[in-house]
Amino acid sequence: MKQSETAIRKQADRRSFLKNSLTASAATVGVGLLSNGLSALGADHGDGITEGDAAILRFLAAAEILETDLWVQYTELAGQDAPASGYKTGLIQLDGDMPQYISDNTDDELSHELFINAYLKSKGAKPVDLDPFRTLEGSQVTDIPGVASRKRLTNLMQLSVDTSWWVRYRSSDKNPDLGDTFPNAVPTLAAGKFTAIPRNNAELEIGNTIVPVDTHVQAIANTAGFHFAFIEQGGTSLYASLAQRVSNVEVLRIVLSIGGTEIMHFQTWHDKAGNAIPLTDGALVFPDLTADIPQPETLQSNLIMPEPTVFLSKKFPACSIIRPTATKGVAMGAVKALTADGLFIGQTPDFFEFLSDLAEEADEARREI
Numbered sequence: 004m005k006q007s008e009t010a011i012r013k014q015a016d017r018r019s020f021l022k023n024s025l026t027a028s029a030a031t032v033g034v035g036l037l038s039n040g041l042s043a044l045g046a047d048h049g050d051g052i053t054e055g056d057a058a059i060l061r062f063l064a065a066a067e068i069l070e071t072d073l074w075v076q077y078t079e080l081a082g083q084d085a086p087a088s089g090y091k092t093g094l095i096q097l098d099g100d101m102p103q104y105i106s107d108n109t110d111d112e113l114s115h116e117l118f119i120n121a122y123l124k125s126k127g128a129k130p131v132d133l134d135p136f137r138t139l140e141g142s143q144v145t146d147i148p149g150v151a152s153r154k155r156l157t158n159l160m161q162l163s164v165d166t167s168w169w170v171r172y173r174s175s176d177k178n179p180d181l182g183d184t185f186p187n188a189v190p191t192l193a194a195g196k197f198t199a200i201p202r203n204n205a206e207l208e209i210g211n212t213i214v215p216v217d218t219h220v221q222a223i224a225n226t227a228g229f230h231f232a233f234i235e236q237g238g239t240s241l242y243a244s245l246a247q248r249v250s251n252v253e254v255l256r257i258v259l260s261i262g263g264t265e266i267m268h269f270q271t272w273h274d275k276a277g278n279a280i281p282l283t284d285g286a287l288v289f290p291d292l293t294a295d296i297p298q299p300e301t302l303q304s305n306l307i308m309p310e311p312t313v314f315l316s317k318k319f320p321a322c323s324i325i326r327p328t329a330t331k332g333v334a335m336g337a338v339k340a341l342t343a344d345g346l347f348i349g350q351t352p353d354f355f356e357f358l359s360d361l362a363e364e365a366d367e368a369r370r371e372i
């Protein structure tokens with residue numbers, strides 16, 4: 004235990020990044036080259052990556068590990084292989100294919116995590132391991148074996164889900180990159196702390212396939228539906244933003260190719276969230292966002308394609324784009340957004356330090372040509 008704590012502190016030391024980002028075999032290239040960072044190593048090997056590229060990939064690996072962790076929790080409780088339950092039935096109200104989509108999104112995140120870490124290793128850079136921080140208690144459901152005993156990196160039980168992305172993608176004259184802000188589509192969901200997974204057997208309702216499910220259970224499923232899209236819109240912007248700091252063309256290919264699947268995830272979840280069942284569960288109110296009731300375009304549920312809006316400058320015509328894509332401080336911004344989401348409630352100071360260090364290093368990366 005003591006040994007692993009020491010290891011975490013060592014990893015968390017920002018100053019040691021350069022030293023630690025090289026494996027023993029890469030370090031044998033020589034101290035002279037190391038003083039110039041990985042770019043010197045790249046030049047020497049002909050296929051290396053810059054220090055900045057490694058930092059970007061390391062932050063993305065961490066983000067993917069966190070994504071995998073949260074998606075695994077959703078899969079265990081409502082994925083394709085999860086047993087029937089009120090929670091799963093509640094999610095199926097958003098779309099009959101929800102369990103399949105949940106399982107597939109989980110597979111994708113795991114593949115991203117494993118690929119990026121393997122690629123880092125192949126370039127002599129250190130992969131990211133968050134296992135020392137896997138300490139959180141998750142759902143205490145016992146009607147699905149194994150769920151309650153597993154330790155988690157992320158907390159899905161006290162979420163404050165930001166739904167301003169809903170309005171942001173429907174705006175025709177505003178862009179967060181130009182300083183604009185957007186109201187929440189589901190204001191109460193952002194204002195309180197709500198669970199997106201059943202915390203116990205009562206909230207799971209094992210075996211229940213009768214519609215409508217209990218209002219509280221449907222509220223948990225609705226919360227998950229909006230959380231899915233919140234997570235994936237974040238990934239959509241993160242990859243597009245960090246791509247602009249990448250130097251090596253192959254690393255750019257990785258960032259664009261993986262980033263594209265985050266966009267596909269977001270688009271899918273964006274469509275499904277609009278089917279959340281209107282309800283009131285205590286302080287939590289899900290409004291009816293369906294298109295057939297009169298409401299402003301900024302809320303209309305079937306407007307799931309990005310509305311063309313101002314891009315780069317108001318002097319250009321409106322353009323249909325993902326947003327935001329500004330690069331400044333984007334990795335740290337992602338850490339802050341996930342923290343505000345409540346995803347890390349219960350995590351240790353060492354975890355925040357480690358993640359912040361990775362974000363800082365990624366944000367310091369500059370494109371080198």
Ligand SMILES: [Fe+2]
Nearest residue numbers: 067070112115
């Ligand atoms: Fe991913």
Ligand SMILES: [Fe+2]
Nearest residue numbers: 070235238265
């Ligand atoms: Fe994702």
